[in-house]
Amino acid sequence: MKPQLSYPDLVKAFTRFRDAEPEPKGELVHDSAFTLLVAVVLSAQATDRGVNKATEPLFAAARTPEAMLALGEEGIAEHIKSIGLFRNKAKNVSKLSRILVEEYGGEVPSSRAALVALPGVGRKTANVVLNSWFKMPAQAVDTHIFRVGNRTGIAIGKDVIAVERAIEDHVPAEFQLHAHHWLILHGRYTCTARNPKCGACVLGDLCCNEGKTA
């Protein structure tokens, strides 16, 4: 198992991330907890571009749980056919909207337990909503963060929960809020799954992998 980076190295690493991308922009800014929740549910095993392409027509047709419910599972599916797993996602968004209307007065709940109880919402999606919308210190570990954390030594863990805990335990407090965003961007554009661009990586010598591309 690779070495977990030390506290001083993590300070350096996240300082470099912050200098490269100070403000969390470049991501879609959602105007409601509901559109954020739906977008994240749709993002499973899909690229951000694919999600944007699907949410554009979907949110043009419905931006609230009530409107989504009226649109119906088939109507939802029609708008999101361009992304993978679209049948499951349409079903989940439809059922999830019904629960929000019937049990939460059309609002998105702010507890992890309530979020995870919604169809199509797992721990990762719940954590994104908690962190990104409710500004709570929850670390959503997706495929990017799991890979980047383990490859670089920023957050070592054999499974998603372990990496989540590693981030909470090791990433300096002042970087916790935006750690998710920076790690995502790093994984998406530099520390990619197949051909990581180690030559253009701001971590450089800090990375425990040191450009070995594995």
Next chain:
DNA sequence: ATCCCGAGGG
């Protein structure tokens, strides 16, 4: 461990 499942990249 398996299924879901389309688009884009290499």
Next chain:
DNA sequence: CCCTCTGGAT
């Protein structure tokens, strides 16, 4: 062609 993409439910 094969792999990967901000996973979740069974």
